[in-house]
Amino acid sequence: MGIKILTGFLSVAIFVLVLELARRGKLTFKYAIGWIAISLLGIIFIIFDQLLAAVSAWFGFTLPSNFIFFTLFCFFMFLSLFLTIFLCQQNNRNDTMAQEIGLLKLEIARLKKQIQNKFSAR
Amino acid sequence: MAEDRFLIIVPAYNESGNIARTVREIQSLLMPLTVLVVDDGSGDQTATEAEQAGAAVVSLPFNIGIGGAVQTGFQYAMEQGFSLAVQIDGDGQHDVSFLKKLIDPIVKNEADMTIGSRFLPPFIGYRSSLIRRVGIHFFAHLISFLTDYKVTDPTSGFRAFNKRMMNIFAREYPHDFPEPEAIMVARRYGARVLEVPVQMRKREAGHSSIRYLATLYYMIKVTFAILFNMVKAKGNM
Numbered sequence: 001m002g003i004k005i006l007t008g009f010l011s012v013a014i015f016v017l018v019l020e021l022a023r024r025g026k027l028t029f030k031y032a033i034g035w036i037a038i039s040l041l042g043i044i045f046i047i048f049d050q051l052l053a054a055v056s057a058w059f060g061f062t063l064p065s066n067f068i069f070f071t072l073f074c075f076f077m078f079l080s081l082f083l084t085i086f087l088c089q090q091n092n093r094n095d096t097m098a099q100e101i102g103l104l105k106l107e108i109a110r111l112k113k114q115i116q117n118k119f120s121a122r
Numbered sequence: 123m124a125e126d127r128f129l130i131i132v133p134a135y136n137e138s139g140n141i142a143r144t145v146r147e148i149q150s151l152l153m154p155l156t157v158l159v160v161d162d163g164s165g166d167q168t169a170t171e172a173e174q175a176g177a178a179v180v181s182l183p184f185n186i187g188i189g190g191a192v193q194t195g196f197q198y199a200m201e202q203g204f205s206l207a208v209q210i211d212g213d214g215q216h217d218v219s220f221l222k223k224l225i226d227p228i229v230k231n232e233a234d235m236t237i238g239s240r241f242l243p244p245f246i247g248y249r250s251s252l253i254r255r256v257g258i259h260f261f262a263h264l265i266s267f268l269t270d271y272k273v274t275d276p277t278s279g280f281r282a283f284n285k286r287m288m289n290i291f292a293r294e295y296p297h298d299f300p301e302p303e304a305i306m307v308a309r310r311y312g313a314r315v316l317e318v319p320v321q322m323r324k325r326e327a328g329h330s331s332i333r334y335l336a337t338l339y340y341m342i343k344v345t346f347a348i349l350f351n352m353v354k355a356k357g358n359m
Contacts, residue, residue, distance in 0.1 A: 095186045095297060099194045102160070102180040103201065 004046055011042035038075065127154045128225070129204040131195030132177070133188050133279075134159055134212030138166035144214050145175035151218060158198055159212065162191040168212075188279075189300030196283075196292040208282045216280040220320040225282045227316050234287045234313040237273070237305075238280030238320035257341060261302045264348060269309045273317060276302040280320060287313055290359050302344050306351035311359055 014035060022032040045052040049064075056067030130148050134141050141159060148157050159172035163185035173179045180194055192209055199207045206228055210216045220238060227233040241262075261276045279301055283291065290311050296303040308315050 095190050098163075098182045098184060098186050099190065099197060102182040102194055103198055106178060106180050106198075 004049070007042065008046040011039045011046065015039035015043065034079075127156055127204065128206035128208065129195070129199045129202070130155050130157045131192055131199070131207055131209045132157065132159045132172075132212045133162060133191035133195070133209070134164065134168050134172065135162040135185065135188070135191070136164045136166050137168050137212040138164070138171055140214045141168050141212050142171045142175040144210070144212055145172055145177045147214075147218050148210065148221075149176060151221060153221070156204070158195055160191040160194045162186060162188065187298040187300075189295055189297040189304075192279075192300065193291060193295040193297070196288045196295065199288050200292045204288075205285045206282065207288055209279055211279045215322055215324070217321050217323060220280075220318070224280065224318050224320065227318065228282050228284050231284075232314070233316035234284050235308055235315050236282045237275060237278050237315065237317045238322075239273075239275035239278060239317040240320060240322045241274040242317060242319035244319065253337065257337070260341070261344060261348070264345065265302060265305055268348065268352060269306070271305065271309065271315050273305060273315070275317065276305055278320075278322075280322070286359070290357065294357070296347060299340055299344050299347075303347040303351065306348050307357075310351060310354060311357040 018027060018032050018035040018039065021027040022029060027035075052064050052067075056064040059067060061067040061070070132141070132144060132148075137144075145157050145159065148155065157177040159169070159177045159179045161169040161172065161179055161181045163182050169179050169181045180198060182191065182194065195207065195209070206225060208221060208225060210218065210221075216238065224236050224238050227236050241258075258275060258277050262273050265271060265273045265276050287308065290307070290313070291304070294307060296307070305315060
């Protein structure tokens, strides 16, 4: 029973924390939705633990705990893959922005000089 | 205005002490050229020194790698309408007296990109350290085997490009350790790549961006990048 309370507490904590972070605008809905879904699933499985046993048996796991470990492992593997993809995308965007900023700075400096020359010629 | 001039792209990262000499050396050539130094987020006086020497300077807000710096040069060239560009390293390694030979095949429309090679006869100059030479030969053989280009110096950053090549590279250019991979990108677009014999000098100050500890990573990364380009979709441009 103790483990049920512990995991239930964790699931509710994640659920509430993510909702609060989304409310404060620290997490966008796009990234909050996955966490909300996972913590909800955790809460559902704790309340209806026969459901967890049935699902893990259906997948062929002898122990429901193995099913949970396996699912979590897959979840975090894909999560880190997606985070890597996201990181690369952000990196590329950063580089592109750096290049455009560099080119714009040169252009602005040139325009400034042109304007100065125009005024000093008068 | 830029149609008959050509652009010299000089990527530079912490080249204070070298850069002014490189810029002046290029400008002393009697050719209609514009020198663009792309300062890749240096922490020293590279940008100021280049500007004082009379170059146009693009200062990137932070370091994005030599490939990103060179690509900025291509983007500038396309914006300003240059029809020919040359890449020269900012460390004074490349002998600018070979510039005319390098751009000749581009001007005559015999190639889209030329690479200055220190391993082609008749010149016997500085050819880098033994360990680096082994790496260079490995990539040369790999690229020559995979493509129908005859490449002897795939890591050389002394190159010339026509407008078509610049247009491609302005959009798609590898950002770190770009030189060997860029040849593979060029191949995907069916570009004509030609090597021209040149001489190179030893670096005058500073150190090469590829240090011994990073050599293994460099070899693996570039090998993968070359092979990866073989399975990437063919480009159209």
